[in-house]
Amino acid sequence: MCDVCGCGDPEVVSVELHDKILGANDRTAGHNRQHFRSRGVFAVNLMGSPGSGKTAILEATAQGLDGGARIGAISGDLATERDADRLRTAGIPAAAITTGTACHLDASMVHHALHEFASADLDYFFIENIGNLVCPAIYDLGQAVNVVALSVTEGVDKPLKYPVMFKYADLVLITKIDLLPHLPDVDLTSLRENLARVMPEPRNIAVSALTGKGIDRWLQWFGERRVAEGLPRFRAHCGSASIGYTKEEYEDVQGLD
Amino acid sequence: MHEYSIASALLQQVEIQAHRHGADEVLRIQVRIGERAGVDPILLHTAWEFVREGTICTRSRLDVHSVPVHWACPRCEHSPGAGGALFCKRCGVPAQLVQGDELILDRIEMEVP
Numbered sequence: 241m242c243d244v245c246g247c248g249d250p251e252v253v254s255v256e257l258h259d260k261i262l263g264a265n266d267r268t269a270g271h272n273r274q275h276f277r278s279r280g281v282f283a284v285n286l287m288g289s290p291g292s293g294k295t296a297i298l299e300a301t302a303q304g305l306d307g308g309a310r311i312g313a314i315s316g317d318l319a320t321e322r323d324a325d326r327l328r329t330a331g332i333p334a335a336a337i338t339t340g341t342a343c344h345l346d347a348s349m350v351h352h353a354l355h356e357f358a359s360a361d362l363d364y365f366f367i368e369n370i371g372n373l374v375c376p377a378i379y380d381l382g383q384a385v386n387v388v389a390l391s392v393t394e395g396v397d398k399p400l401k402y403p404v405m406f407k408y409a410d411l412v413l414i415t416k417i418d419l420l421p422h423l424p425d426v427d428l429t430s431l432r433e434n435l436a437r438v439m440p441e442p443r444n445i446a447v448s449a450l451t452g453k454g455i456d457r458w459l460q461w462f463g464e465r466r467v468a469e470g471l472p473r474f475r476a477h478c479g480s481a482s483i484g485y486t487k488e489e490y491e492d493v494q495g496l497d
Numbered sequence: 498m499h500e501y502s503i504a505s506a507l508l509q510q511v512e513i514q515a516h517r518h519g520a521d522e523v524l525r526i527q528v529r530i531g532e533r534a535g536v537d538p539i540l541l542h543t544a545w546e547f548v549r550e551g552t553i554c555t556r557s558r559l560d561v562h563s564v565p566v567h568w569a570c571p572r573c574e575h576s577p578g579a580g581g582a583l584f585c586k587r588c589g590v591p592a593q594l595v596q597g598d599e600l601i602l603d604r605i606e607m608e609v610p
Contacts, residue, residue, distance in 0.1 A: 375499035404535035440591035
């Protein structure tokens with residue numbers, strides 16, 4: 241109420257905040273990150289257009305590791321569990337997140353999926369985001385690194401047209417390079433020059449999930465990043481360690497929202 | 498279109514503040530959106546008009562301040578040329594994003610009885 245003259249008129253109050261609009265998501269992501277770290281799990285947020293080859297990369301990853309590391313995955317799509325089915329067929333314990341209409345995963349969806357995820361003792365956890373070259377980049381999920389799959393069939397100028405996705409990418413996997421002989425207008429030099437215009441450190445690896453070319457470099461890259469994060473390359477067996485949330489942790493995160 | 502998610506997150510924050518201050522109406526909300534934040538101001542306005550219906554923000558005005566993108570060398574503060582590589586040739590280090598990725602709720606004006 242106006243306290244100048246006591247007239248009873250409502251008072252206009254101005255509140256200065258300067259708060260992040262996605263602050264609640266960031267807090268949940270921070271909790272996910274702590275959860276991964278405390279269990280020695282290196283989490284990868286794998287993003288890219290629909291059809292850029294994200295699932296194929298994970299299939300090739302499982303094949304390349306050949307049981308040398310324990311991996312798990314969640315796969316986001318608007319509908320169906322087809323990608324999670326493919327990952328399970330490739331030997332990766334996987335769960336699906338079906339978002340209905342949402343064009344991205346957020347930290348809360350990942351947290352819920354982790355709660356449901358079957359207990360496992362993992363070295364690497366891959367979050368295969370919704371196929372979309374814009375929205376997923378905005379949401380922190382609690383990952384250690386952001387990786388973008390960009391297929392050669394998308395053309396060399398995609399990074400310039402979708403700069404937000406590449407701004408904080410730690411690595412770009414240039415996928416489907418086995419198709420290059422059929423794409424006379426696509427050259428890797430131009431593609432890499434365009435990446436350097438939108439990524440301050442334009443790390444990239446050219447791969448083919450079909451032929452296996454470049455997959456060994458990809459395995460080496462995330463193995464080294466795992467060590468750089470302070471996690472051992474080969475983790476000692478942790479007995480009953482589980483990637484799923486305990487009931488208490490789950491309620492803790494609920495309280496954050 | 499993630500602008501609806503952004504607008505919903507914004508509404509949630511504004512409602513918390515309105516409740517905290519005992520407001521009966523929110524008049525104006527001021528946000529800062531970086532040009533490289535991946536959020537379209539026009540779509541955000543459309544999403545805001547949708548999510549605010551039936552809430553304490555129904556008649557609120559949303560002011561969006563756009564922040565231009567600015568990359569600079571972390572050592573000499575020199576900016577890479579427009580359209581060029583995000584790398585400082587003089588210092589030999591990658592450029593850093595100084596501004597342009599903001600998604601910030603700056604200010605709320607509300608009516609308190």
